[in-house]
Amino acid sequence: MRTIDYSIEPPVVEQNPSLSSINESIAKPLETKPTKGWYIAISISLTMLLIGAVSLGWTFYKGVGVWGVNQPVGWGFDIVNFVFWVGIGHAGTLISAILFLLRQRWRTSIARFAEAMTIFAVMCAGIFPAIHTGRPWLDGYLFPYPNQHALWVNFTSPLLWDVFAVSTYFTVSLVFWYIGLIPDLAALRDRTTNKIKKVVYSILSLGWRHSNRHWQHYEMAYLILAGFATPLVLSVHTIVSFDFAVSIMPGWHTTIFPPYFVAGAVFSGFAMVQNVLIIIRKVFKIEHIITLDTLEKMNKVMLATGMMVGYAYGMEFFIAWYSGNPIEQFVFLNRALGPYAWSYWIMVSCNVLFTQLFWFRKIRRSIPVMFVIAVLVNVGMWFERFVIVVTSLSRDYLPSSWGMYIPTIYDFGILIGSFGLFFTLIFLFIRTLPVVSIAEVKAVLPNSQPSHGGHN
Amino acid sequence: MENKPLYSVAATFDDVNKLIKAVDKVNEAGYTIYDVHSPYPIHGMPKAMKLKPSKLGFVTLIFGLSGAIFAFLFMYWVNVIDYPLIVGGKPFYQLPAYIPVMFEVTVLSASVFTIVWMLFIMFKFPNLSHPLLDTDYMKKVSVDRYGISIQAKDELFDLVKVKEFLKELGAEEVFEIYFKVDELKDKPKIFDKKFISFLALTTVIVSGITYFILNHLLFMSPFNWMHEQFRVDPQTTTTVFKDNFGMRNPVAGTVARGHLPYPFKGNPADAEKFLVNPLIPTKQVLELGKQKYLTFCSPCHGNFGEGDSRLRGQFPNPPTLHSDKLRNMKDGGIYHIITDGQNVMPSYASQITEEERWAIVHYIRVLQRSLNPKESDLR
Incomplete structure (x- = not known):
């Protein structure tokens, strides 16, 4: 058996690149003409976005009646997609904030990208609660502002907490992302020869001058933001789960929901980050910066969170039996054996069974296999939300008011459109901003920090 | 170049350990107005530069707490004072349900204001006209060099001496940095x-x-x-009916609720025989009867039913309501007269509802008893 010396931390970046080569390799995609592959990719994603826009336009024109929602299943794809996308967003903050506080240095090479993904995923998520109200042009009433009706929002409703949680999460993620971008934008400003780019980078970098009098406060600010983002990210999916858990719907009214949702969010978020990073590191030839070691660590996180999710699935059944509540018991049997059993078993196999393959080091380090598993994880996590939302609503207390939910093409169109929006934003991001934090990667290179003998 | 004032003398170093040593020497030599530039934060540099620990945390604390207190007071004011609304039978003031929003507002205000304070108040950003920007020195320290810049404002500053001093420390290159007068602004932008x-x-x-x-x-x-809905509004046309009228007449023989036709028209004898007052003379009924009597009956019959019309002879005076005939008439008979009219008196059916008519009958009985009390009333 091979032995690994765990007392030595492996270098975050391979091949020991020089400081200037970091600038080169990260700024390269911003300075070269896009490749054919990029044009093909963005045209596909724009087409998807267009499909979504058409479906959404038709929804606005005719009303939400064109969707598959009905009585009793009043929440369909809209809420499933919302919870799915908010979950995707969680990986970014987890990587940038929680792993920062835990001093996991391998996060530096993927943090920027994961944060950008968070912002784009929350944007996708934000669409759904806005459109599921039916008349989205009245969504201003979701916020407490002094209006002509002298009405106030209901501060004790989980749906209102959701408005606050998601908008706070978006704002803080955006600030966190931007504050990390400032030094890199300054580096790009000092590097570019293009006049227009120079003006844009100058304005965006606000006149940052790499001063150590600034770095000192900057690091403090980063620490404070990480400290706030950590409970924030846990609170957001907790509050999303309150949308369900605070109700009295069987299958929703459980206390395991907050931790279960947070674990699931991290799980799906890591899968999405891993998927996109595999493509990016290949296309931009930055495999030495986003290393296989980093990907392996992400797979380990997915294995851990996947097992938490699997534990939650089991625990829900146990509690349903242990509670002695026949309605609760029926709901869970109905999930596994009822008309939507296929979605339940897709969820279980994708989330719990396939991820067990990550116990093997070979699979953790095989790029094609981990890519496929991560795609399956995202499919499984999407179906998890589908199972939670649809099975509970379709068969609750009264058999006389049971009903089936069948999504229409507009539901699928909007789902496709949200993926289109997400990938379009990603493709634009990788051409316009540094996908890896230049300053942070430089700070973790070997020999970049003073040796302890010289000064203390 | 010569007519521009000197901002600083800056030197670049190619190794981070050299830089730390150089910073120590700069401190020892007594320079205070200097800065160190590096493409990334360097561990131990604040200590080497003898910087005080960042006080940014206090800003966060103040704005975070204000956010929490504001959110709490605002929700309390909304739920308890301005817009008290019972939801789910819960009390107006319910602290546990306020906590999620309080938490979110705390995080939002603390993190946004920390960054705003740092960038705009502490760093005085945006500042695109700083003398160091766009210099060769800046272009080096933003990539792979470390720099020290000693400002001309420093008390010990002397161009020649500083340049030599920096070269002695092992500087790779030394730059003189000048600025235009308007470039240096100390006020936050x-x-x-x-x-x-x-x-x-x-x-x-x-x-x-x-x-x-x-x-x-x-x-x-x-x-x-x-x-804009698919419905026919009043006074509009429609293609549904042949005559294109949006409004329809009721089916022949339709009777509206409470408007059954009066069966004893022109038949006072039967009315007196068959109609029975459905009301009992309670206080409310008498109040109602009094009000309606004063409104509709008193102009001709007088306030006390004595036939003393207030119309001053423009109409023939009606008979008194205190006559034996009327005192002995059954309730149904009086009701019939109000409903159907009698002699000159027209029908009041369209002005006074059935219930009100019966109430008036009770009130007339009160007026009659007041002038001709029974034996039992005197006791």
Whole structure:
């Protein structure tokens, strides 16, 4: 058996690149003409976005009646997609904030990208609660502002907490992302020869001058933001789960929901980050910066969170039996054996069974296999939300008011459109901003920090 | 170059350990107004530069706490004082349900204000005209060099000496950095008149647009779709019916609720025989009867039913209500007279409802008893 010396931390970046080569390799995609592959990719994603826009336009024109929602299943794809996308967003903050506080240095090479993904995923998520109200042009009433009706929002409703949680999460993620971008934008400003780019980078970098009098406060600010983002990210999916858990719907009214949702969010978020990073590191030839070691660590996180999710699935059944509540018991049997059993078993196999393959080091380090598993994880996590939302609503207390939910093409169109929006934003991001934090990667290179003998 | 004032002398170093040693020497030599530039934060540099620990945390604390307190007081004011509304039978003041929003507002205000304070108040950003920007020195320290820049403002500053001093420390290159007079501003840029007026203009435009959207646009077509519905409004035409009238006549023989036709028209004898007063003379009924009597009956019959018309002879005076005939008439008979009219008196059926007519009958009985009390009333 091979032995690994765990007392030595492996270098975050391979091949020991020089400081200037970091600038080169990260700024390269911003300075070269896009490749054919990029044009093909963005045209596909724009087409998807267009499909979504058409479906959404038709929804606005005719009303939400064109969707598959009905009585009793009043929440369909809209809420499933919302919870799915908010979950995707969680990986970014987890990587940038929680792993920062835990001093996991391998996060530096993927943090920027994961944060950008968070912002784009929350944007996708934000669409759904806005459109599921039916008349989205009245969504201003979701916020407490002094209006002509002298009405106030209901501060004790989980749906209102959701408005606050998601908008706070978006704002803080955006600030966190931007504050990390400032030094890199300054580096790009000092590097570019293009006049227009120079003006844009100058304005965006606000006149940052790499001063150590600034770095000192900057690091403090980063620490404070990480400290706030950590409970924030846990609170957001907790509050999303309150949308369900605070109700009295069987299958929703459980206390395991907050931790279960947070674990699931991290799980799906890591899968999405891993998927996109595999493509990016290949296309931009930055495999030495986003290393296989980093990907392996992400797979380990997915294995851990996947097992938490699997534990939650089991625990829900146990509690349903242990509670002695026949309605609760029926709901869970109905999930596994009822008309939507296929979605339940897709969820279980994708989330719990396939991820067990990550116990093997070979699979953790095989790029094609981990890519496929991560795609399956995202499919499984999407179906998890589908199972939670649809099975509970379709068969609750009264058999006389049971009903089936069948999504229409507009539901699928909007789902496709949200993926289109997400990938379009990603493709634009990788051409316009540094996908890896230049300053942070430089700070973790070997020999970049003073040796302890010289000064203390 | 010569007519521009000198900002600083800057030197670049190629190794981070050399830089730390050089910073120590700069400190030892007694320079205070200097800065160190590096492409990334260097561990131990604040200590080497003898910087005080960052006080940014206090800003966060103050704004975070204010956010929490504001959110709590606001929700309390809304739920308990301004708009008390019972939801789910819960009390108006319910702290546990306030906590999620309080938490979110705390995080939002703490993190946003920390960054705003740091960038705009502490760093005096945005500052695109700093003398160091766009120099060769800056272009080096933003990539792979470390720099020290000693400012001309320093008390010990002497151009020749500083240049030699930096070279002795092992500097790779030494730069002289000049600035245009207007480049160096110490006031935070966000208090600039230009910026403030830009902000004011933005505020006016944004609030104007918001006002227009919320109060006007939302009530314009096509956003008022709830007003445009597939239904026939009164006074409009329709193609559903042959005659194109949107409003329809009721089916022949339709009787509206409470408007059954009066069966004893022109038949006072039967009315007196068959009609029975459905009301009992309670206080409310008598109050109602009194009010209706004074309104409809008293102009001719007088306030006390004595036939003393207030019309001063323009109509023939009606007989007194205290006559034996009327005192002995059954309730149904009086009701019939009100409903159907008698002699000159017209029907009051369209002005007075059935219930009110019976109440008036009770009140007339009260008036009659007041002038001709029974034996038992005197006891």
